[in-house]
Amino acid sequence: MSIKTEVEMKLKQQGNQSENRGRLLVKCPDKPGIVSMLSTFLLNHDSNIIESSQYSNDPEKGNFFIRMEFYCENLKEKSAQMESDFEEIATNHSMDYHFAYESERKRTAIFVSKEPHCLIELLWEWQNGDLDTDIVVVVSNHEDAREMVESLGIPFHYIPANKDIRKKVEEEQIRLMEEYSVDLLILARYMQILTPDFVNHFQHRIINIHHSFLPAFIGARPYERAYDRGVKLIGATSHYVTNDLDEGPIIEQDIERVDHRDDVIDLKKIGSRIERRVLAKAVKWHLENRIIVEGNKTIVFH
Amino acid sequence: MSIKTEVEMKLKQQGNQSENRGRLLVKCPDKPGIVSMLSTFLLNHDSNIIESSQYSNDPEKGNFFIRMEFYCENLKEKSAQMESDFEEIATNHSMDYHFAYESERKRTAIFVSKEPHCLIELLWEWQNGDLDTDIVVVVSNHEDAREMVESLGIPFHYIPANKDIRKKVEEEQIRLMEEYSVDLLILARYMQILTPDFVNHFQHRIINIHHSFLPAFIGARPYERAYDRGVKLIGATSHYVTNDLDEGPIIEQDIERVDHRDDVIDLKKIGSRIERRVLAKAVKWHLENRIIVEGNKTIVFH
Amino acid sequence: MSIKTEVEMKLKQQGNQSENRGRLLVKCPDKPGIVSMLSTFLLNHDSNIIESSQYSNDPEKGNFFIRMEFYCENLKEKSAQMESDFEEIATNHSMDYHFAYESERKRTAIFVSKEPHCLIELLWEWQNGDLDTDIVVVVSNHEDAREMVESLGIPFHYIPANKDIRKKVEEEQIRLMEEYSVDLLILARYMQILTPDFVNHFQHRIINIHHSFLPAFIGARPYERAYDRGVKLIGATSHYVTNDLDEGPIIEQDIERVDHRDDVIDLKKIGSRIERRVLAKAVKWHLENRIIVEGNKTIVFH
Amino acid sequence: MSIKTEVEMKLKQQGNQSENRGRLLVKCPDKPGIVSMLSTFLLNHDSNIIESSQYSNDPEKGNFFIRMEFYCENLKEKSAQMESDFEEIATNHSMDYHFAYESERKRTAIFVSKEPHCLIELLWEWQNGDLDTDIVVVVSNHEDAREMVESLGIPFHYIPANKDIRKKVEEEQIRLMEEYSVDLLILARYMQILTPDFVNHFQHRIINIHHSFLPAFIGARPYERAYDRGVKLIGATSHYVTNDLDEGPIIEQDIERVDHRDDVIDLKKIGSRIERRVLAKAVKWHLENRIIVEGNKTIVFH
Known part of the structure; x- marks a missing residue:
């Protein structure tokens, strides 16, 4: 079985998973509670975090960066609401952010x-x-x-x-x-x-x-x-x-x-x-x- | 200035920070909401997440692993209570876990x-x-x-x-x-x-x-x-x-x-x-x- | 100018050089004088050594290995005589050897x-x-x-x-x-x-x-x-x-x-x-x- | 047995070999016959080539470089004569050269x-x-x-x-x-x-x-x-x-x-x-x- 075939089979096994995968990238001033807030937001929107990476640069600049990859059933139907709900959080915490979806190549x-x-x-x-x-x-x-x-x-x-x-x-x-x-x-x-x-x-x-x-x-x-x-x-x-x-x-x-x-x-x-x-x-x-x-x-x- | 001196100065600048740094390692069955729960727990215990890495192995085994490095003022005085409070979470979610403190070399x-x-x-x-x-x-x-x-x-x-x-x-x-x-x-x-x-x-x-x-x-x-x-x-x-x-x-x-x-x-x-x-x-x-x-x-x- | 074009130009500049390049590989029992003998042989056959690498393995096995790359005008016309002349040397010194020519791909x-x-x-x-x-x-x-x-x-x-x-x-x-x-x-x-x-x-x-x-x-x-x-x-x-x-x-x-x-x-x-x-x-x-x-x-x- | 001991034993097995090892480095205008000349010179001075590497830079500059490592019984007694004999070759072929001896650290x-x-x-x-x-x-x-x-x-x-x-x-x-x-x-x-x-x-x-x-x-x-x-x-x-x-x-x-x-x-x-x-x-x-x-x-x- 070639690698390509294996990759295709793997994707197939995941069903429509890749359609249901999203990524949230955030940059904001560093302060306590951001991870808790973002992970709770995703949980409340039926999304399970698959992968999460974060970084804070030096204390003077004081910025926090995070990339969260998540899985959400029927993501396509829910993403508009999710993005709309996120706006308030983003405004309150001066976030630059970006939602990306695997289904949108x-x-x-x-x-x-x-x-x-x-x-x-x-x-x-x-x-x-x-x-x-x-x-x-x-x-x-x-x-x-x-x-x-x-x-x-x-x-x-x-x-x-x-x-x-x-x-x-x-x-x-x-x-x-x-x-x-x-x-x-x-x-x-x-x-x-x-x-x-x-x-x-x-x-x-x-x-x-x-x-x-x-x-x-x-x-x-x-x-x-x-x-x-x-x-x-x-x-x-x-x-x-x-x-x-x-x-x-x-x-x-x-x-x-x-x-x-x-x-x-x-x-x-x-x-x-x-x-x-x-x-x-x-x-x-x-x-x-x-x-x-x-x-x-x-x-x-x- | 030698590297060693710089390292010492850096540590000094951080004040007693290293005394206030802890790490939480958790392994548990994978399910939604763990990151939210753990990050909220730390937030509620006055701890700011400095670094966090996670991994889920293949769906069959279904385990979730996370390492969180956090900062908490007066950690020494608070750690006992923190560990005690964590027990219930750990039991409820079948967690293997380990708290480590930089102050305890x-x-x-x-x-x-x-x-x-x-x-x-x-x-x-x-x-x-x-x-x-x-x-x-x-x-x-x-x-x-x-x-x-x-x-x-x-x-x-x-x-x-x-x-x-x-x-x-x-x-x-x-x-x-x-x-x-x-x-x-x-x-x-x-x-x-x-x-x-x-x-x-x-x-x-x-x-x-x-x-x-x-x-x-x-x-x-x-x-x-x-x-x-x-x-x-x-x-x-x-x-x-x-x-x-x-x-x-x-x-x-x-x-x-x-x-x-x-x-x-x-x-x-x-x-x-x-x-x-x-x-x-x-x-x-x-x-x-x-x-x-x-x-x-x-x-x-x- | 693409790399391929440059390579072609370089080969062209070398004229029919690649036709005139040969390689001699030899393996034989190690003893003094082999490099002198081989390099003199090539010199006497109008061949200039372009590259030469040698190796002697450990004293017990006592074998000598050499690869010489040489240039010889009109190599095609001379190679038969060269190989024929080499036979005596090879026999006298128990050499395994191999002549290779760039013109013979x-x-x-x-x-x-x-x-x-x-x-x-x-x-x-x-x-x-x-x-x-x-x-x-x-x-x-x-x-x-x-x-x-x-x-x-x-x-x-x-x-x-x-x-x-x-x-x-x-x-x-x-x-x-x-x-x-x-x-x-x-x-x-x-x-x-x-x-x-x-x-x-x-x-x-x-x-x-x-x-x-x-x-x-x-x-x-x-x-x-x-x-x-x-x-x-x-x-x-x-x-x-x-x-x-x-x-x-x-x-x-x-x-x-x-x-x-x-x-x-x-x-x-x-x-x-x-x-x-x-x-x-x-x-x-x-x-x-x-x-x-x-x-x-x-x-x-x- | 530690590596250091092994190295010492290896050197010992080689007897006074390292005393008898020399290196000849030469740079000169490139032309046919140099390897033959140098290797024959060493052979005539009872020296066996152990390792030899050479390089010719691009045709315009036309320089040839070689490093030969050789073994010669009683090298210490013979090196003065060898260097003296080499002078004529060096002059005739415009060579920059350098003899080095392992015994002279x-x-x-x-x-x-x-x-x-x-x-x-x-x-x-x-x-x-x-x-x-x-x-x-x-x-x-x-x-x-x-x-x-x-x-x-x-x-x-x-x-x-x-x-x-x-x-x-x-x-x-x-x-x-x-x-x-x-x-x-x-x-x-x-x-x-x-x-x-x-x-x-x-x-x-x-x-x-x-x-x-x-x-x-x-x-x-x-x-x-x-x-x-x-x-x-x-x-x-x-x-x-x-x-x-x-x-x-x-x-x-x-x-x-x-x-x-x-x-x-x-x-x-x-x-x-x-x-x-x-x-x-x-x-x-x-x-x-x-x-x-x-x-x-x-x-x-x-």
Whole structure:
């Protein structure tokens, strides 16, 4: 029996469970009683906590963060009331909060340039059932990936891009994102700079993979510079895109060992393996609502 | 400023906080409302939850596990009442539970034979403030470590041991453990087999380091056998000691890469580095009450 | 510029270099002067040593192993004479040896059952230029992979298999391997036992991926058993197939960390990522003639 | 039997072997025949090659590097003639070269400030037989480590230091290094800047441990800055000291995973574990003459 079959059987055994799973993310000023209040709220709304993670940052900032995953029979019919009832709590305790439902899969767009390895990895993980999302569109400034993408039944849009036509290109891209109702936008080695205007449309909803161990080798040509510096490890970083280039909140990083025998092409090959697994992890955690952005950092509830 | 000084300053800033910190560990049949009940209980006892981790194992077994770390002003004066009040909840919900207090440091004994590396690491982490315990006695069947141990003001007891005098030796060891009111017993490369009688005295309170990646190379001479098998990674495993040799619940494992050029002595040297860090981690987690044993497995709340 | 383009450009810059690259592997009793003799031999045959690695095992066994990679203009025209001249040296010094030429790419067959992840990884690395081989045929006891394989222009043969028809199946497989002149046979999660007769046809030319950190969990259902044992790391092992099941010379191993929250399906998913990279590395090293088998171990010259 | 005893027995079995072991390191313009020439030279001087590693950098720079470890009976009596005979070869082929002998142990000084962890690790590895050197003196601008150092019979010199008295301090340090005939100077978390004058006295003979994954967080307070940036991995880097601060040739780097729960003190603790193992590795490789510096990079022959 293949893993995929097993996953499908497992989901089936759970019946309509995944329809009945929700997640509540909360950020608020820290004080006693929050866990008690939230868990009692869920209990009173027929919801059983499956998983719960919390974090308080340092006493000065004094914020409390929690992610609760819960199960509730007939969640679809009850969620509106639940959210409505929650408003009062949220107001009273100055909470930023977010309800998410497994039954409402996020809609994802992937942007890619010539290097296909991150795209391939995402598609592979997605087919394997590891990325709980609908990949609704792939956008590229090259035609290379069209066949692979369309063979999976995913629309592929070729939009040539360079800095002279950036404004026009981004308008078309934003229009496309709206057309496809995109929730998450993944830059899977998309080698064009995005303007602040574009980024502001998708705050904390664009995930990029940077091909270095940030903050080392910020900017262009990181592998060439890693080679010149003679580092013994190379890495990759997935992060949310902000308007400070390569400075957005880091979600995940990883490295591999290299040595003096590895030339720049070797570094790129080794790096491509790091990139694809680092990006896939970050995307998975985002889709599972495991990430809260706080300032320029991420809290990732594993 | 050294790390040690910083740690001390940090603790000082927290005032008598560590005196006011407690941990509640609970295992019970899974059902809705437990988190709400426990968090409300703590709130009603003036306790603020600092950290909370939970886990439910598969539906068939249906058990729920939680570890809550809380802060309570004047905890020392309130803990008796708190524990007394908790009894009814525990009975009603078939809970196994355990209250632990940071102010009541566990008393630890270390057993060692000739190899000193794990002992040295533990003493180093302990001096560095990483192991929150009192190391009250070191027992060895060799004299080698006496000077190092006594120079730190720790009593050292030399008890020669071999299988012919095992019963007598263990009686003396048990007597010593009682004399020193030992809570945790660490086998830091102690190369004598313990009898069921001895082990039963300290259920889930003896931590051993096995010098292989269990279940590979169970038993004696693991590095020699790893060499003969030509493995490309060697490892170490820390586990609670049970009466099934090398079969107790695993707490932590780690590995390092080796290759054909490494002979048995090289493997032992590399292995000794793995052993010392794996054992130190397991001990740290035990002291912080992060481990719940369930059947032959551990739940480790990081 | 994509990595693939860069690799192609690099090869082009090297002109017909790869046609002119050869490798000499030698095993012989250890004694002074071998490096001098071999390097002088290559020099006298207009060959420049590009890379050289050597190893002497322990004094008792007293064997010397060396891998020399060399460059020789017009190697194709000179190799016959070179090999002929080498015979005398080899005889005089009791050498096992092997000349390999980059221009003569090995012909590879991949066997697969239902799990496609290792096959996909190999095809991906191959398309990316990382595996210097011709993949000449894929054989499976399931039809699942046919479309993907044939879309790359590789012949796909469906040969149903089970233990009752094993003899007949293996005869057909051997006939196919001969028809396609296969040099290397990769078991990419092929879940059928091979008989000694089959294995003997391809000594040290069948590479398997075992889904555990051997020798832990030898045999069937390693992930289930890893789950039951509560290990904190899971692994995979690539090895040459011998007639001792799961006991052949280990080429490469790797691991990833798991914890109590991972159920068997999680272990399989995590494991599938380990499997695909461990198998791809072993295959790459075999294709580059980096592996010498000595007894039940491998010497891998990185 | 302890590892240390085994190591001692192994060395004893090898008789006076270590007295008879030498290493030849060569850098020269790349051309055919060098390996043949060098190996024949050693053969003609009764020397058997035990280990040999080579590397050619890219065709443009065209340099060849080799490290040969050899065994020669009565090496002490023969080395002068061998070195004298080698001069002609070296001149003819524009070789930079270096003969090193195991019987002539390097003399090492360790500089340390308040943090003792790197010093402790080095002393521990040294006692364990892993660092083949004489540690002849420890210098510190604090008194903290005196007792530990002197208890091992190593002279300890307290030299207060700050930037106002830098010139005078360095004069005294240089005088001490000369008095103790120091070959290698290790900065084991010595927190004073060294002047170009001092550094020039010890070119490629000062090894520093920098508490970050260079080039990330060059300069002061790397852990604080790593915390502020929200990285998911922290690292350490050992490198030769040059007059470009934190820019010297990197010898070794490693990392460990951190997450949002780790505050600055946690990062320092985790970092101290990385620092000590990274520095110990770099020192070991230097002592075994495994490192050739080429421009601002190192070639490390493992």
